[in-house]
Amino acid sequence: MVSLTISATDFNFEIRILLLWNFRNPRVLQRANSVCDLLLILNGFSREVDDFIKETIDHSLGLPISMDALQQKLYTAEESQRRLREQHLSLVSRLREKDKVIDLVRSEASMNAQSLKKFVEENQKLGRECEDLVIQCKKWEKECFLYHQDRESLMEFGNETDERAREAESRVRELEEEVRKMSDEIKSRIESEEEDCLVDSILSSFVSNEETLSLGRIFLEAYSEDKCCETLLRKWDQLKPRTKKVVSLVSMVKRIEKEKECLIMNLAKAEQEVELVSEQNRELDRENRKFLRQCSAERSHGSNKFNKRKSIKMMSSPIEKRIEFSSQEFID
Incomplete structure (x- = not known):
């Protein structure tokens, strides 16, 4: 590690060095939020950083650069070119992928356009059908309106018909009553005529x-x-x-x-004559009883032959027969 002594006069120079280094490593600037943080980062630089700083200082002072530094720069440039090539290839591959994505999006857009076109056609077709349906609906509404008018007319006609039917029924009942009365009259006349005929026949018979x-x-x-x-x-x-x-x-x-x-x-x-005859008969009955009592007394002393002749003699006349029958009843 290289110990650096920073004075107030060399502060701007050190800042320039730090900026040059930071352009090589932009992540360092992201990590350094202040000058103190930057100084702390510089304390942790490696040997290469120290050499780079030294070479930069020498170059700024006009001192000759060593071969190692040039090789290092060449290596750094090649490495940077290699990284750029890799980035280029990566970008090309990504560009191809994006082209594929664009082609896919184009195909999808074409399909969507076709679908949209078909949808528009169907929408137009549906619009025409909707217009036809609207026309048909208006026609049906008109027919419904006419139907309602006809229904109202039919209801009025039905009411009139019911009223006429009730009047006709009442008239029919009146006519039926008249017919019944007339039939009763005709029946009574027929019966009277039949009665007259019967009376005539009876009168004719007499x-x-x-x-x-x-x-x-x-x-x-x-x-x-x-x-x-x-x-x-x-x-x-x-x-x-x-x-x-x-x-x-x-x-x-x-x-x-x-x-x-x-x-x-x-x-x-x-x-009156019968009454007289009855009185005479009663007198005869009394005489007959007396005579029968006498006969019964004589019969007890007479013979059977005498009784037979006497009975024959008594049966010779109706009065005698009656007397005999009455005597028989009296004896019994």
Whole structure:
């Protein structure tokens, strides 16, 4: 190591030396943040550094440089050239790598450009499709608007139809009611006609000939004091056959009533006669009982032959038969 004495007058000179050395080793300047740090670094220099400093000082003073120093400089220059060559080769290889990277980037850029072109084409195609869809959407919106209008019109028409249907239903119910009433009337008329036919047939079965019909006229003439009978007698020729038959039937009923009254009177007389006959029969019954008691007393003393002849004699007349039967019942 070389001990250096730095004075105030030689400070600038030493700084110049340090700067020259630092240009050879830039890392030293990075490590030295101050003059004190620089001095500490200089204390750690090797022999070569000391020689370099010495040669530099000699060169600055105009002293001749030794062969060792020149060889050292040559070696240093060759070493520097070698390092520069290596750096050049490294830079060339890195440049080639960068060229490859650039080519790769170019190819990727070309692919990206193609993809971008395709994307632009697809985007334009999608744009055209979107425009078509917008046009179609507007068309559908118009159709939807028309559909809503038609739906509203149909709803109004449906409401009117429902109202008309309700009116038609009410009208149908009214017509059904009228039809039902008319059918009831027709049915009642048919039934009345059937009834009239049945009545006519029944009347015809009772009143069938002209002689019987003349009884009605005779009946009206007999009761001409009554207004109804007088009116019917005056309109006799214009009356319906059924009416004539009814009047004749009434006359027959009246005649039957008269005959009934006569029969009732005859029946009363017959009942009186029957009452008399019954009284006579009761008297005969009493006499028969007396006679039977006498016969029973005689029968106990008579013979069987006498009894047979007596029984034959008693059965010869109805009164005697009745007396015999009553006696038999009495005995039993």
